[in-house]
Amino acid sequence: MSDTEKIAAETRTEFGKGAARRIRRENKIPAVIYGHGNDPIHVTLPGHSTMMALKNGGANSLLELDIEGSSQLALTKQVQIDPIRRVIEHIDFVAVRKGEKVTVDVSINVIGDAAPDTLVVLENQTVQVEAEATTIPEQIDLNIDGLAAGTQILAGQLDLPAGTTLLVDAETLVVNITEQISAEALEAELEEAEAEAGIEREESDEAIAEAGQGDAVPETGDAPAANEE
Secondary structure (H helix, E strand, C coil): CCCCEEEEEEECCCCCHHHHHHHHHCCEEEEEEECCCCCCEEEEEEHHHHHHHHHHHCCCCEEEEEECCEEEEEEEEEEEECCCCCCEEEEEEEEECCCCEEEEEEEEEEECCCCCCEEEEECCCEEEEEEEHHHCCCEEEEECCCCCCCCEEEHHHCCCCCCCEECCCCCCEEEEEEECCCHHHHHHHHHHHHHHCCCCCCCCHHHHHHHHHHHCCCCCCCCCCCCCC
């Protein structure tokens, strides 16, 4: 993340749900900037340009906020999104300075296809790293092309960008490649697990019908004629 998006921000003095609703009706976003031991700074951001900046920058977007003539670098920490309308309702930022190192979670981007008949399990979708605020990697690429079943990739094996330091345990499992299990084997494992747990399956209508047909008395031909007087 070498470039920062520049966004014009306005300070705000109205708070609460009512004020936030009024701000959002104007297609703006309420936000708060924390950090450096200062009091939180409450601002209002333009809706569309802020949304596009966060979309381009990813989870750890770094914005340069112009707060009424004063520039402030702000790292995105939490974005609240309306679950129905999918619009941004509120943003929490952390104030940072150029050259300052920050702790962030960076997503793992799996590239390529493992060997045939394998199952790729992403055990950890992100890893925690330390990086300069202005050079946070958007993602960490991990190439698994052609890797065989039984391969495990640990956090310490990731290829991190220069200036980025891994903070999680190097033995943390990131990707586990196993043999792909067949439907029959999966069903057998499920039945075994249910038996160990004392769970009895209900018979399906088809199984009951088949069992009923098996118990039926076979036909032996024409019924015997009635006795004639």
